[in-house]
């Protein structure tokens with residue numbers, strides 16, 4: 011089947027097998043290997059990307075379902091060399107060790123913050139329930155998300171006032 | 175403890191500084207280099223057909239249909255590779271008469287666990303390779319399945335490997351009476367039993383089977399056509415892997431290169447020479463094409479090695495005042511179906527840790543590795559030491575409970591006091607330093623021990639359905655594996671040294687080569703700090719080269735909390751060599767005597783003057799080599815192999831409060847305090863991260879995880895849907911702190927931290943759960959302490 015998908019700002023048009031998972035399309039066909047896969051039961055969240063701005067596990071979406079939609083991966087977050095505040099916070103707060111869960115964690119955290127720009131600890135923990143990390147014990151991930159929330163609220167305040 | 179604030183430009187004062195990691199930049203932007211990302215021209219994909227049965231004879235394999243399926247290039251069975259595949263290495267024959275079965279990468283005539291590899295398909299794409307597995311027809315004849323550890327070890331059990339004549343592979347013993355490191359334990363037990371003043375506590379504790387569950391599944395790519403056949407593998411041990419492949423497959427060592435690119439966690443689970451690595455290499459060589467194997471999570475669960483899985487029969491003898499007089503340990507250790515790289519040595523490492531931080535006058539340890547029809551077991555974070563710490567710390571709390579003494583008090587009564595170091599333990603180690611009093615006092619304070627005890631008493635009093643439990647665990651760990659002579663005395667097949675090179679480049683930048691192989695720990699950052707501190711160059715001017723046998727040719731890799739304590743110390747020694755080599759040249763440059771030079775913050779300064787040259791100036795002068803002192807080679811490079819004189823012994827005190835709903839059995843972690851002493855700290859933020867992650871894994875063993883098999887030997891917890899790794903919502907925030915008692919056995923004063931958190935947390939949590947429900951007559955609950963188990967224990971106890 012032929013699909014047309016916008017991924018990280020580039021339009022791709024490809025012939026894919028109907029059974030192909032979005033995560034495989036991204037990795038194997040587009041070379042977007044920043045998005046990874048850690049399980050085969052949709053439990054780990056390592057493969058999380060944004061589909062039209064909302065987080066999805068790209069292992070539980072077929073490539074054909076992304077036809078005509080917009081996908082953002084961890085590779086598309088930094089703008090003109092400036093990291094997304096969540097990426098920055100993961101670095102500053104040591105929220106990653108091996109880094110394998112990190113692409114998914116970052117994408118999920120961004121989604122969480124869009125839903126709730128000022129989450130308390132428990133809300134962050136619950137918002138990340140679908141993403142497993144074996145290295146960090148989550149403490150610094152929670153810290154990073156809350157720290158990014160602070161930065162993003164500050165950043166958005168002047169924007170709301172029309173300044174940029 | 176807070177980090178020392180230093181201006182970013184100052185190269186000195188790197189110790190104790192929480193630097194954000196150099197490693198992060200590519201990982202947070204998705205520019206990572208996982209083995210699974212690799213694609214080489216003409217590369218084939220390998221899929222593995224695995225046995226669905228736990229024990230069976232292969233009576234026939236028909237691969238004809240698979241061979242004719244689209245995209246399939248080759249299909250191989252065990253018979254096809256029997257000549258070449260050799261035996262997977264087992265490097266630790268714990269006794270001269272240890273029994274071990276052949277361990278082919280691809281089963282030849284029998285399969286010995288569900289997941290054993292039976293055939294491989296090589297195809298153009300991963301999808302096609304997996305499709306073709308359906309086209310392979312295997313006929314099996316069932317053989318008896320052996321699952322329960324205790325009955326497997328019993329006389330008359332069905333056998334996993336009939337040719338061995340037994341399931342018990344060996345028995346390894348350590349007896350303090352015989353070794354001269356202590357008294358006779360049988361006598362201590364007899365005395366405690368016969369004296370009105372004595373007490374003997376007996377428990378049989380179970381360490382369940384666990385899955386290391388590194389987040390990146392294993393992957394291997396082999397390019398057989400490179401100058402040296404090159405293997406990329408998601409491994410912790412590129413150097414050991416290369417050596418073992420050479421030794422077991424007969425490929426000349428100098429014709430192999432192994433690369434560990436970004437590796438997504440290991441926890442001991444990637445301390446292995448795997449069937450899949452061997453098969454990828456062999457098939458790539460046969461076909462003359464690059465081959466890639468990338469496992470699914472389910473395959474990983476059912477084929478990558480598991481951990482723990484012990485039955486511990488423990489006897490503790492003591493006086494009624496709480497003074498321990500003897501400890502006897504009888505272990506059965508589940509090996510699963512084969513001996514992998516270190517399998518039988520893992521429980522033996524525990525032999526030295528069952529005495530914990532205590533003065534135990536008499537000690538006996540025996541361990542029997544036992545075969546079962548399950549996935550082989552091997553190293554998992556802590557490897558033998560968490561099992562031992564669990565044993566002693568559960569027993570100390572049991573003793574305290576039986577005697578009605580506070581569990582902290584009983585520990586204090588028996589521990590080695592800080593004036594008593596260095597201390598020779600009953601199991602034969604020498605602990606260099608420690609301060610258990612300080613760590614415990616700090617933990618007690620942070621935890622609010624007394625207030626929680628009061629609340630506990632109140633809740634008991636008013637028969638609150640939600641009861642409070644307080645768990646205590648101390649630990650110490652032999653880490654920094656290891657003095658080579660000690661490994662030799664344990665019959666391990668290799669040494670424990672580490673290698674480092676420091677190269678001063680003409681522009682003043684520094685390349686450091688290390689033989690350790692990081693997979694998430696942050697060594698690039700930590701080692702850069704060590705070099706920046708010692709050499710006085712900026713942190714950003716240091717590059718750490720690792721994980722490729724071509725560029726980092728010598729090493730023993732990463733496990734056993736050895737990276738900083740052995741590898742980092744090797745780097746520090748290599749830096750010292752660079753400085754020593756630069757000294758005569760600097761003296762020559764400034765026309766002064768070497769003795770007049772002082773080296774601080776990267777500069778050789780003539781004492782009492784302003785005259786100085788930087789190490790980087792010397793590097794440039796050496797590169798030009800126009801004016802070298804007589805007989806001095808134009809190089810500052812150093813090459814050091816360091817063998818530690820002793821282990822290092824981090825320690826700590828962990829306190830845990832749980833709320834147990836006695837009506838549902840649900841356990842809620844309320845607070846957790848960990849005060850660890852890991853010696854001098856290079857980067858507190860990295861240390862804290864290691865502790866957090868370790869705590870999560872140890873708590874997971876106590877409350878959540880278990881590899882469960884059904885009666886046919888099928889792994890029921892075969893995916894992340896059934897094997898419950900804790901999520902963020904399952905864990906609380908931990909309170910962590912440190913005391914700092916520098917190690918005296920290495921020049922940096924550092925101890926290991928990679929395994930520390932995992933070791934103490936499991937017994938702390940289980941002790942807390944028991945502390946909550948002991949009032950109902952409960953004396954033990956098997957891990958994981960699920961609501962069902964806790965509820966049942968309360969019901970049975972109350973009867």
Ligand code: FES
Pocket residue numbers: 046047048049050051052053054055056057058067068069070
């Ligand atoms: S790969 Fe695990 S949830 Fe998608």
Ligand code: FES
Pocket residue numbers: 105106107108109110111112142143144145146389438439694
């Ligand atoms: S950082 Fe390794 S799994 Fe999260």
